[in-house]
Every structure is written in C-alpha cells, then in structure tokens.
Amino acid sequence: MPNLAVSDSSGASETSTTYTGALAIVTSLFFMWGFVTVLNDILVPHLKAIFDLSYAKVMLIQFAFFSAYFIFSIPSAKLIDWVGYKRTMVVGLMTMGAGALLFLPAASAASYVLFLCALMVLAAGITALQVAANPYVAVLGPERTGSSRLNLTQAFNSFGTMIGPYLGGLLILSPHPKSPDELRQMPAAALQAYRVQEASSVKMPYLTIGIALILLGIVISMIKLPAMPHAERHGHGGPKTSLWKYSHLVLGAIGIFVYVGGEVSIGSFLINYFTQKNIGNIGEVAAAGFVSYYWGGAMVGRFIGSAILQKVETRIVLGIAAAAACALVLISMLTTGPVAMWSIILVGFFNSVMFPSIFTLGIAKLGPLTGDGSGILIMAIVGGAIIPVMQGALADRIGIHHAFILPALCYVYIFYYALRGSKPSGPGITTA
Numbered sequence: 001m002p003n004l005a006v007s008d009s010s011g012a013s014e015t016s017t018t019y020t021g022a023l024a025i026v027t028s029l030f031f032m033w034g035f036v037t038v039l040n041d042i043l044v045p046h047l048k049a050i051f052d053l054s055y056a057k058v059m060l061i062q063f064a065f066f067s068a069y070f071i072f073s074i075p076s077a078k079l080i081d082w083v084g085y086k087r088t089m090v091v092g093l094m095t096m097g098a099g100a101l102l103f104l105p106a107a108s109a110a111s112y113v114l115f116l117c118a119l120m121v122l123a124a125g126i127t128a129l130q131v132a133a134n135p136y137v138a139v140l141g142p143e144r145t146g147s148s149r150l151n152l153t154q155a156f157n158s159f160g161t162m163i164g165p166y167l168g169g170l171l172i173l174s175p176h177p178k179s180p181d182e183l184r185q186m187p188a189a190a191l192q193a194y195r196v197q198e199a200s201s202v203k204m205p206y207l208t209i210g211i212a213l214i215l216l217g218i219v220i221s222m223i224k225l226p227a228m229p230h231a232e233r234h235g236h237g238g239p240k241t242s243l244w245k246y247s248h249l250v251l252g253a254i255g256i257f258v259y260v261g262g263e264v265s266i267g268s269f270l271i272n273y274f275t276q277k278n279i280g281n282i283g284e285v286a287a288a289g290f291v292s293y294y295w296g297g298a299m300v301g302r303f304i305g306s307a308i309l310q311k312v313e314t315r316i317v318l319g320i321a322a323a324a325a326c327a328l329v330l331i332s333m334l335t336t337g338p339v340a341m342w343s344i345i346l347v348g349f350f351n352s353v354m355f356p357s358i359f360t361l362g363i364a365k366l367g368p369l370t371g372d373g374s375g376i377l378i379m380a381i382v383g384g385a386i387i388p389v390m391q392g393a394l395a396d397r398i399g400i401h402h403a404f405i406l407p408a409l410c411y412v413y414i415f416y417y418a419l420r421g422s423k424p425s426g427p428g429i430t431t432a
Contacts, residue, residue: 022225023140027153029089029133032216033126034160036096038267040119041291042168043202045271045284049177050198051112052184056398057270058411059392062264066384068123069130076131082250082330085371087428093217095125100210107203110195113304126211127378135374138360147314150356151306158299158352162292169288172394177284243366246426249373252362255417256380259354260408261387262373266347268388273344273400278336290341294348301352309353313416319418320356325350326411333404344404354414361422396399 040061048058071154079088099122106114137153179200243249274280274287282290301321309319325347332344359377366373387406395403 023153025150025220025223025225026089026133026137026140027156029093029129029156029220030153031127031160032093032213033096034157034331035164036100036122036160036213037065037126038161038164038295039168039172039205040264040389041165041271041404042172042266042288043115043119044268044333046172046174046198046201047112047115048109048272049174050195052180053112055392055395056389057392059268059389060116061269063385065119066260066382066386069127070379070382070385072124072127073131073143073375073379076128076378077192077372078129080132080371080374085132085136086220087161087425089136089272090217090221092125092128092130092132093213093220095128096122097125097210097213097217099123099125100206100213103202103206103210107201108196109190110199131371131374131378131379134359134378135363135370138176138363138370147357147360148306148309150360151302151309151353152351154356155299155302155306158295158302159198161175161295162299165288165291165295169291173285173288174198175283176286230248243340243373243376244371246366246424248364248422248424248426249362249366249376249418251421252358253380255358255361255378255421256355256362256377256412257383257412258387258410259351259358259383260381261324261383262407263351264384265355265388265391265407266344266404267291267294269391269400269403270344274341276400279340279401287317290345294345297346297348298352301349302356305353305356309357314361315418315422317353318361318422319415321350321353321357322414322418323410325354326408326415329404329408329411333402333408338339340401347407358414358417358422359404361417365424366425 015287043061044058047053047061048055052056076088076092079091083091083237099120099243100117102121103115104246106118133153134150137150138147140149161371178186178194180303183194194356237376252367271284274282274290275284279288280290305317328343329348332340332347335343362377363370391403394406
C-alpha cells in the first residue's frame with residue numbers, strides 16, 4: 001500500500017482532516033445497518049407467534065436476510081470496480097430504503113412469504129453497503145491501524161445493534177401474544193384478522209427506517225469522499241490473479257461465515273432462550289431488553305478493542321476472543337438460571353473484535369484486489385443464513401439449551417484462523 005502521509009505539514013493536516021471527516025460519515029452507515037439487522041432478532045419471536053412457526057421455519061427470516069449476502073456480494077464488488085466506493089454506498093442505502101418500505105405491504109397482507117422477500121431486498125442493500133464500507137475504512141489510512149479503525153467504526157455498528165432490540169421490542173412485540181393452541185382454535189377469517197392486526201406493529205418502525213435510509217443516501221451522494229485508487233480495480237483492467245490463490249483470504253471467508261453464523265444464531269435465539277423456565281422465566285418484551293446487553297457488550301468491546309489493537313497484534317486479540325467466547329457458550333450450555341443467561345450475554349463482548357479482525361486479516365496485502373476480496377468476505381456472511389437454520393433444526397430435536405453447541409464449534413475454527421490460517425499467503429506476497 002502506498003504511503004498515505006505527505007511531507008508538507010499543512011498538507012498532512014488537510015489529509016488527516018479529510019480522512020477523519022470521511023471516517024465519521026462512513027461510520028453513520030455502520031450504525032444504520034447494525035440497527036436494521038438486529039431488528040431481525042425481534043422479528044423472529046414476533047412472526048413465530050403470529051404464524052405459529054417451528055424454530056426451523058422461523059429461522060428462514062435469517063436465511064432470507066443473510067442469503068442475500070451470498071447472492072449480491074460479488075455483483076457489489078464489481079460495482080465498486082465500475083463506479084467506486086462512494087456510489088456503491090449510495091446504491092446500497094437506496095436499496096435498503098426500498099426493502100424497508102416493502103414491510104408495509106407485507107404487514108397489510110400478513111404474509112410470511114412477503115416478509116421474507118422484503119428482508120431479502122433490505123439485505124441486498126446492506127450487502128452493497130458492507131462490501132464498500134468495510135474495505136474503505138480499512139484502507140482509509142495506514143495499513144497497521146486498519147483493524148483498529150474498523151473496530152472503531154464497528155463499535156458504532158454495535159451501538160445500533162444495542163438500541164435496536166430495546167426499541168424494536170417496545171414498538172413491535174405484543175405484550176400478550178396468543179398461544180399456539182389459541183391460534184389453532186381460531187376460525188380462518190378471525191385468524192387472518194388477528195395476524196393483520198399483530199403484523200401492523202412493524203409498519204411505523206420500518207416506514208421511518210425506509211425514509212431515513214433514502215435521505216441518508218441523498219446526503220452521501222452530495223458529499224465528497226476521498227478516492228482510494230490504490231484499492232480499486234477499474235473496469236476490466238488491473239491484475240488478473242485469482243483471489244482463490246490467497247489462502248488467508250479463503251480461510252478468512254470461512255472465518256466470516258462461521259463468525260456471523262454463530263453470532264446471529266445466538267442473537268436470534270436469545271429471546272426464546274430467556275423465556276425458558278429453567279433459564280430466565282421472563283416475558284418476551286423483558287427478554288428483548290436483555291438482548292440489548294448482548295449487542296451492547298459488542299459495542300463496549302469494540303471501543304476497547306480499537307484501543308488494544310493499536311498496541312497488540314490482531315491475531316493475538318482474535319485468538320483470545322475466540323477462546324473466551326467458546327468457553328462462555330459451553331458454560332451457558334452446562335448451567336441454568338442467571339449463570340446460563342449472563343454467560344451467553346457476555347459472549348457479545350468477545351464477539352466484538354472478531355469481524356473487523358478477520359476482515360482486515362483477510363484482505364491484507366491484496367492491493368488493487370481489495371474490493372474483490374471484500375466481495376468474497378462479505379459473501380461469506382451467508383453463514384448468518386445457514387447456521388441459524390441448522391441450529392433451529394437442532395433445537396427442534398434436542399432443545400434450545402443444548403443447540404448452542406453449534407456456535408461453540410464456530411468459535412473453535414476462529415481460534416484456528418487466528419493462530420494459523422490468517423498468515424498472508426499468495427501471489428506476490430513475501431513472508432519474513
């Protein structure tokens with residue numbers, strides 16, 4: 001990567017100011033997609049109750065949402081090649097806004113299928129945003145502090161995920177949902193009317209979100225952001241080296257897959273987990289408040305991690321976090337009551353540094369291939385579609401308590417990646 005510093009002192013000050021302003025603007029995008037994504041944790045119990053769904057079927061919410069990452073990541077990376085990082089971010093925001101507005105007809109029809117379609121459109125926009133914003137932050141300054149910058153911006157992403165469950169629980173969840181037995185005894189017309197009434201609670205939150213996203217897209221389109229030509233490949237030019245030859249990128253994609261899958265699986269099951277008699281024995285609205293602690297822990301961890309990563313090697317921090325997260329999941333599985341609750345909540349704190357660390361390690365030393373490498377890493381977020389469904393099927397068979405063995409195994413792989421798999425390797429990369 002070229003040296004971004006300049007010899008003239010006034011120029012250096014101007015460059016620093018430009019980067020700081022750009023970082024602040026892009027950070028707002030991290031907040032928005034964090035807030036929107038975590039509302040899925042509220043939709044899971046809400047739509048499960050409305051449509052009387054099994055755990056496996058309700059996890060199609062996460063499947064529809066996160067499968068969009070697999071479908072749209074590579075096209076989003078190509079979009080960066082064609083129009084650059086900034087315009088790709090604008091496209092992402094506009095698409096997100098359209099997806100949020102689609103929740104209105106889905107709620108009016110009380111159709112689970114339409115909800116899933118709206119979620120996929122919303123996630124398509126977030127995919128474009130993630131493919132552009134994550135590498136942009138990573139290369140917006142010295143390479144050695146890339147993980148620290150990305151952890152800092154991801155901290156504001158976690159701020160969105162922290163307040164999302166609390167606000168979503170208040171605005172969306174019903175304080176007294178009907179039981180599955182009551183739903184099955186209702187006449188068809190009365191059942192549909194009940195579903196329309198309950199589903200309508202999502203209209204105002206998602207209408208507000210949709211308008212806010214479109215306005216933010218307009219604002220971003222009018223602001224000048226610094227270009228990053230050293231991390232872009234324009235049109236059909238540039239190096240033709242296959243990305244699959246970079247082992248740290250490929251193994252990093254697997255790391256993103258299992259990290260997002262594990263984190264989303266835990267978050268998706270927390271409300272139902274905390275309502276279990278042997279765990280929290282509380283109602284859904286109260287449980288949604290505790291979910292905020294899970295995501296809030298990630299926010300605190302990212303602020304702390306941003307500072308630590310200025311001093312400590314990224315691989316060491318990632319390895320410690322993965323080992324701690326795995327241990328906490330196992331503790332929750334082997335206990336009940338407050339210990340089981342708080343140990344699983346504390347996992348959020350150690351999740352904090354994982355995505356930024358895996359991401360920056362995965363795109364290290366890719367140069368002009370950075371945007372395309374980002375597309376592969378963001379595509380791996382599809383783990384959030386697959387692993388929750390697998391855990392849902394497991395929960396239907398062995399119970400929600402012990403189904404957490406799946407995320408525990410995810411953290412084992414991340415520990416391996418931190419220790420061995422993240423060392424840069426591929427064409428043009430020399431090791432010391």
